[in-house]
Amino acid sequence: MVSPFLPEAEKLAAVRDALPATAAGIYLNTGTAGPLPRETAAAMAEVAEWELTTGRAHVSLLPETLERMAEARAAVAAILTSDIDTVALTHSTTDGMNIGTWGIDWRAGDRAVTSSLEHPGGVGPLYVARDRFGVDLAIVDVGDGGDDDRTLTAFEAAITPGTRLVSISHVAWSTGAVLPVARIAELAHARGALVVVDGAQSAGAIPVDPDAIGADVYAIPGQKWLLGPEGMGALWVRPEALDRVRRTFAGYFSFETADGRGTGLPWPSARRFEGTNYHRPSVVGFARSCGWLSMYVGLDWAYARAARLARRSADLLAAIPGVELLTPRHQMATLVSFRIAGWTPDQALDELGRRVFAIARTLPAVNALRISVGFFNTDEEIERFCAAVAELAAHTPETLPRHRALPLLGQDAG
Ligand SMILES: Cc1ncc(COP(=O)(O)O)c(C=O)c1O
Incomplete structure (x- = not known):
């Protein structure tokens, strides 16, 4: 059971186990709909x-x-x-x-x-x-x-x-x-x-x-x-x-x-x-x-963790040449929006989906991509996602190598 008193790593594992959809891909679209807790679905x-x-x-x-x-x-x-x-x-x-x-x-x-x-x-x-x-x-x-x-x-x-x-x-x-x-x-x-x-x-x-x-x-x-x-x-x-x-x-x-x-x-x-x-x-x-x-999760823990991970995502994305961050970092919550030079949001979402199965979305109104970072995400997921963005940003849709797809999370790198 998830408890507010578990150590961070154990607690995160329990939280993710209680949210089965977090194992299906890098869940970055809670701004549309979040992962359901197992016990909610059961009730x-x-x-x-x-x-x-x-x-x-x-x-x-x-x-x-x-x-x-x-x-x-x-x-x-x-x-x-x-x-x-x-x-x-x-x-x-x-x-x-x-x-x-x-x-x-x-x-x-x-x-x-x-x-x-x-x-x-x-x-x-x-x-x-x-x-x-x-x-x-x-x-x-x-x-x-x-x-x-x-x-x-x-x-x-x-x-x-x-x-x-x-x-x-x-x-x-x-x-x-x-x-x-x-x-x-x-x-x-x-x-x-x-x-x-x-x-x-x-x-x-x-x-x-x-x-x-x-x-x-x-x-x-x-x-x-x-x-x-x-x-x-x-x-x-x-x-x-x-x-x-x-x-x-x-x-x-x-x-x-x-x-x-x-x-x-x-x-x-x-x-x-x-x-x-x-x-x-x-x-x-x-x-x-x-x-x-x-x-069970504890709101303070959830807010603090989501804020840290969202901030980390924004910092990592902003540091990638060719990525333009739309989110004002001094005044952000848990949504992070960005553009990748040379890529339409749809092209980028499609390619990212193939590489990291990131469940993110496009924002046609501002011609950008958006990720929603939750307390249940991991540092590794954020790094994996940002590495895939960096790979896209280093190419155009025409020059991107086709056979270097990153492995899905949980699969062997080889
Ligand atoms: C700021 C904002 N307002 C309203 C909505 C609509 O939410 P709902 O589907 O709960 O009506 C959304 C998202 O879909 C939203 O991001």
Whole structure:
């Protein structure tokens, strides 16, 4: 069993054993979806089997479901160092960003401000608000996100007194920069705007305290750095902002009491934003992954290890002639983006895949490759990956020798 008290090498071995996908290749794409813990998959399978054999209509199912949902909220609250009542379950980051963005009763001419580094899951709802209600959407150019003075000056100019919402990523999905959310939130609050934060690339990757950084709404996924199943996410809502964030979706789970005759009393907590139904195995799996991370792996250990390995990756890549690092190293989390001169991202990903079976991704929007470095990665994996990048960088796709493929991890070098 993984325990926070094992020595580093033993602990790493136990962690990797508990994450079987780490043995399938160099797992460098947790920014899309992380490796599932074995025990999460087992818990999900157990619930699915129960549903298969007992059915989904047993009298105990609803109270059971409510308990499992409460456990999932509590597990998320522990990760966000928050009170349970601040957490609602959602289905994804995008779900939460929509709930936050539609928390404003938009009128034509209202202003919303966001950055030039947002993911469609965060900026998408703003485009809809603009196109549907004539919202004045300001997209602030923050470059690679690595210059806080530039970012803050641009936000200060854009957040005019009529601004109702500021929507911003904690960690930019393309360059990997950690954005100065706390100081942007101060500017937003001084002008009366609500602050909605996209935490897709932060929760489980770096320490997150939505209260301390001044978020009103903080949306996170289950499937990325929290190593949970797809189709689950969570939303943190500041207690004082609960009534300011208007509800758009509502249903059975949103109300403390509701009848069909006109009465619907929403939960006094963030639960009021739980509008739709949930997939029980995934609720259980989400709670199990969060619990596994915080209770067995230990968040401090995971954050420190991922930060060290990500930094090492960035340093090694930056030192390769022909490699251009997009990630600002003084302000990075666990994503590292880069370009290789002479190679398109697709060509490079294809060739790297052949050499080291690295599970990385391309970023067409910025014409680059991205790796996501997790606490479960090893130094050897990072060195192996960077050596393969160096080999590509020393050639072009036309001149690269075809018969010098690096061995897969775990295979003999010969
Ligand atoms: C910054 C950011 N926001 C939103 C998303 C979308 O996440 P989800 O699939 O949980 O909605 C992603 C990744 O896919 C992301 O990197």
